Amino acid sequence: MSPAIVKLIAQRLALGILLLLAVSVLIFVGTQLLPGDVAQAILGQSATPEALANLREELGLNDPAYVRYFDWLGGVLTGDLGTALSNGQDISEALGKRLSNTLFLAMWAAIISVPLAILLGLVAVQHRNGFIDKLISATTLTSISLPEFFIGYLLVYFVAVELQWFPSVSTVYDGMSFGDRMSAIALPCATLTLVVLAHMMRMTRAAILNVMQSAYIETAELKGLSPFRIILRHAFPNAIAPIVNVVMLNLAFLVVGVVVVEVIFVYPGMGQYLVDHVSKRDIPVVQACGMIFAAVYISLNIVADIVAIVANPRLRHPK
Amino acid sequence: MGDPSEEILLDIRNLRIEATVYPPGEDPHDITIVDDVSLTLGRGRVLGLIGESGAGKSTIGLSSMGYGRGGVRITGGEVWLNGRDILKGGLDGLRGVRGREVCYVAQSAAAAFNPAHRLMDQVTEAAMKHGSADRQTVVDRAIDLFGQLGLPEPETIGQRYPHQVSGGQLQRVMTAMALASGPDLIVFDEPTTALDVTTQIDVLAAIKNAIRRTGVAALYISHDLAVVAQVSDEMMVLRHGKLVEHGETRQVIESPVDEYTQALVSVRSIKHVEKPPTTQPVLTIRGVTAAYPGTSVDVLRDVNVEVHPGQTLAVVGESGSGKSTLARVITGLLPPREGSVEFAGRTLAPEMEKRSRDDLRELQMIYQMADVAMNPRQTVRTIVGRPLEFYFGLRGAERDRRIAELLDEIEMGEGFIDRYPAELSGGQKQRVCIARALAAKPNLIICDEVTSALDPLVADGILKLLLKLQAEEKVAFLFITHDLATVRAIADSIAVMFQGEVVRYGPKSEVLSPPFDDYTDLLLSSVPEMKLGWLEDVIEHRRMESAGN
Numbered sequence: 001m002s003p004a005i006v007k008l009i010a011q012r013l014a015l016g017i018l019l020l021l022a023v024s025v026l027i028f029v030g031t032q033l034l035p036g037d038v039a040q041a042i043l044g045q046s047a048t049p050e051a052l053a054n055l056r057e058e059l060g061l062n063d064p065a066y067v068r069y070f071d072w073l074g075g076v077l078t079g080d081l082g083t084a085l086s087n088g089q090d091i092s093e094a095l096g097k098r099l100s101n102t103l104f105l106a107m108w109a110a111i112i113s114v115p116l117a118i119l120l121g122l123v124a125v126q127h128r129n130g131f132i133d134k135l136i137s138a139t140t141l142t143s144i145s146l147p148e149f150f151i152g153y154l155l156v157y158f159v160a161v162e163l164q165w166f167p168s169v170s171t172v173y174d175g176m177s178f179g180d181r182m183s184a185i186a187l188p189c190a191t192l193t194l195v196v197l198a199h200m201m202r203m204t205r206a207a208i209l210n211v212m213q214s215a216y217i218e219t220a221e222l223k224g225l226s227p228f229r230i231i232l233r234h235a236f237p238n239a240i241a242p243i244v245n246v247v248m249l250n251l252a253f254l255v256v257g258v259v260v261v262e263v264i265f266v267y268p269g270m271g272q273y274l275v276d277h278v279s280k281r282d283i284p285v286v287q288a289c290g291m292i293f294a295a296v297y298i299s300l301n302i303v304a305d306i307v308a309i310v311a312n313p314r315l316r317h318p319k
Numbered sequence: 320m321g322d323p324s325e326e327i328l329l330d331i332r333n334l335r336i337e338a339t340v341y342p343p344g345e346d347p348h349d350i351t352i353v354d355d356v357s358l359t360l361g362r363g364r365v366l367g368l369i370g371e372s373g374a375g376k377s378t379i380g381l382s383s384m385g386y387g388r389g390g391v392r393i394t395g396g397e398v399w400l401n402g403r404d405i406l407k408g409g410l411d412g413l414r415g416v417r418g419r420e421v422c423y424v425a426q427s428a429a430a431a432f433n434p435a436h437r438l439m440d441q442v443t444e445a446a447m448k449h450g451s452a453d454r455q456t457v458v459d460r461a462i463d464l465f466g467q468l469g470l471p472e473p474e475t476i477g478q479r480y481p482h483q484v485s486g487g488q489l490q491r492v493m494t495a496m497a498l499a500s501g502p503d504l505i506v507f508d509e510p511t512t513a514l515d516v517t518t519q520i521d522v523l524a525a526i527k528n529a530i531r532r533t534g535v536a537a538l539y540i541s542h543d544l545a546v547v548a549q550v551s552d553e554m555m556v557l558r559h560g561k562l563v564e565h566g567e568t569r570q571v572i573e574s575p576v577d578e579y580t581q582a583l584v585s586v587r588s589i590k591h592v593e594k595p596p597t598t599q600p601v602l603t604i605r606g607v608t609a610a611y612p613g614t615s616v617d618v619l620r621d622v623n624v625e626v627h628p629g630q631t632l633a634v635v636g637e638s639g640s641g642k643s644t645l646a647r648v649i650t651g652l653l654p655p656r657e658g659s660v661e662f663a664g665r666t667l668a669p670e671m672e673k674r675s676r677d678d679l680r681e682l683q684m685i686y687q688m689a690d691v692a693m694n695p696r697q698t699v700r701t702i703v704g705r706p707l708e709f710y711f712g713l714r715g716a717e718r719d720r721r722i723a724e725l726l727d728e729i730e731m732g733e734g735f736i737d738r739y740p741a742e743l744s745g746g747q748k749q750r751v752c753i754a755r756a757l758a759a760k761p762n763l764i765i766c767d768e769v770t771s772a773l774d775p776l777v778a779d780g781i782l783k784l785l786l787k788l789q790a791e792e793k794v795a796f797l798f799i800t801h802d803l804a805t806v807r808a809i810a811d812s813i814a815v816m817f818q819g820e821v822v823r824y825g826p827k828s829e830v831l832s833p834p835f836d837d838y839t840d841l842l843l844s845s846v847p848e849m850k851l852g853w854l855e856d857v858i859e860h861r862r863m864e865s866a867g868n
Contacts, residue, residue: 224449238433313480
C-alpha cells in the first residue's frame, strides 16, 4: 500500500476520533440541559427535601459539570458505562446483549438489502427508462414513502395475522435455535429492508448512469461487449465511491434508526432499551446509547471514506 | 475509387443519419447530420475523412460500426462490410462486428480508457471476447504490438493503469488495442489531435507503420488536412454532412477541384509583416520565477519578455511549458516568487486584489473555451455590458449604444444583442468574448489559445479580426498558443517556452530563421506540412541526425 493511502486513512481515523470526542461533549451537555432532575425522577412524588439532597450527594450531582464529564468520559474509555439509575443494573452488561440483538437484526437486513439494492440498480440501468426500470423505481419509492411503522403494521396484518407465516412479536431469548431466531426477526428484517432499499437502489442507478456517459463506456460498446458486462465491469467499479457512501449511511440507519421498528415488533434491542430509559429519565443509559449510536455512525462513514480512497486507482497506484 | 479489381471491404450506400436536437426556446426537432453519403473502401486501403466540426466525419466513421453517438440514428442507407449489410443484423449482430471486424481509436485515449482497469486487461478484452485464443496468446500478441508501436517497456507497460502513462503513449496503446483482435478495418477518430506537435509526429509515424505492417484498412478522420495527407491513400472532404470532394490524396491536396477544399488547402493565408519594436514597451516581465502555492517546483524560471504597444508577442510552447502560468502571473492570479511585472512604466502589484480598478481595466483576457468563459444564463447584452458598467459607469441607452458599436466591430451586428451563448456558433462565442475584452478599452489583451478549439476557417476569421482590431485600437496582444501556423500569421515577436524557460526570444523574422536551438528546431520541424512524404522525410532526417551524433 502506498504511503499516500496510509496517510489519508490515518487522517480519516484521527478525524473520526476527534469527532467522537466532540459528540461526547454534545451528548453530555445535551443530557444536562434536559428538564427535570434525576433524583426527583427516582424518588418520585414522595421525595422529601432531605432525601433528595442525600441522593444528589450520592449520585455526585453536586460536582461541577466538567468534573462529571471527565468522570463519565474516563468510564466510557475504560468500558465502564456506569450503572442505570432506575434499576441499578450495570449498563455495559445490559447493553451488551441488547446491542448484539440489534446488530444481529441489522446484519441480516444488510445482507439482504445491500446486494438486492445494488442488483436492482444494475438491472434498472440496463433497462433504463423502460418498463422494468420504472417498475423498480415505483415499487422502491413507494416503500420508502411509507413510514416504517406503517409498513411494519401492514406486514403484521398480512403476513403474521392473515397468512400466519411469521410471528408478529419478535421475541428472542438465549438458547433459541437459529431457525426460530430467523423466523422471529423475519418481519422487522423485511420492514427495514423495504425502508432502506429505495435509497441505495436509486443511488446505485444514478451513480452508474453518471458513469455511463463516459468515453470509456463508448469504448466498451465499440468492443462489442454485452450490456450487462459493460455495466458490471466498466461502469460499476467507477461508481463504487458514491454507492458505498449511501450504503454506509443506510447501514448506520439500520443500527441507529431501528428504534421504531424494534418498538413495533417488541424486539429486545438497543432501540427498545433506549426508549424505555428515556421515559424514566435514566441519563447514564441515554448517554451510553447515544455514544454507541454515534460510534456506529462515525465508524461506518469512515469505512465508506476508506473504501472510496482504496477504490481510486490513482491513489492506489501513484505515478 | 482506386483499382476496381481490388476486393471491396466496406461499402456505404446512401447513408442518411439524423439526430433530435433540443434548441433553447424552440420545439425539439430532427436534423440531418449526414445526407446521402456513399463510399467504398478496398481491403488494406486508408481513406481520410476531412471536414470541420459538425461536418459528419466522426458520425460516418462510427456508422461503419453501426453506432450512433448520443441521440444519433442511422435512418437510411446500407453499410456493407465483408459482403453483408451490418445494419440488418440487429444489436446482437452488431456486437459480433464491433471489436472483431471493425475497431475504434478515439481522439482522447486518456478518456477512452477505463481508469479502473490495467491497460493489458482492456487491450485484450475485445480479442478475448470474440476470439478463441487463450489469454496468454492474446497477451503475447499485445506485447508484440506494443513493441511495434514503439512503446517503452512493451513487456510491462500493460500492467500499468491509464493514469500512469502519458497521453502520446496511451494513444499508441489504444492503437494496439484496436489491432489486437486482428480487425479488417480500424476507425481512427482524430487520434493525434489532442497531442503536442512533437508527440503527434511520433504517434503518427507509429500508426502509419502499424497500418502498413498489418495491412489493415482504415478510415482516418481529422480536421487537419496536412496530417491526413501523411497516412491516407485517398481522401473525402465533407461539409455539412455532404460529400464535397473525393479523390486520391495527391489530387486532393495538390489540385483540389471544389472551392471549399481549395479554401481548406490554402487556409492560413494571412500575411502579417512584423512591426519594429518601439522604445517604450507596454508590458515588461522582469526575471519572473513562479511556483504554485504549496509546491516547490518552479513552473516558470527567470522569464524576461516585453510587449510593445499595438504589437503582438506570441508565447509558443507545448502543454506544460508554463505559458498559461505566465498569463496567471501577469494578471495577478499567481504572484511570482521572484521578479516583477511592469505595465506602461509602472510596477504592478503582484496580487490582483491589490491592483487598482484602472490596472485591471488595462489588462484583459480572452480564453480558449469561449463556452465556459461566459455565463450561459446571461445574454450578449449583459455579458458585453458588464465591463461598460463596471469600468465606465455606462447605463441604459448609452450603454446599449456602446454595445452595438462593439458588436459592429466584431462583425456581428446589433441583432445578436439578446442572444444567449447557447444560440451562438463557436466562432461567434469567441467574438463576443473579444467584444467583452475590448469593452474595457484595454492596452493589452492576453489571448490564451483563443483559436485552438475552433475549426481552421473559423480560426482564420478570428485571427483576421484580431489583426484588424489591433490596427484600429492600437491594442497589444500577448498571444499564447501551441500552434506555429497561428504564430506565423500574427506575431511581431515570439518567445519559445520549454519546461518553464524562454529558450528563444526575439522578433518573428529572427526567431523563425536558422540557426535554431535544438528545441525550436524540433518544434518547427514537427509541424505537419501539406505535402506527400513529409512524415517519412522528417523521420528519416531525424534518424540520420541521431546517427550522426
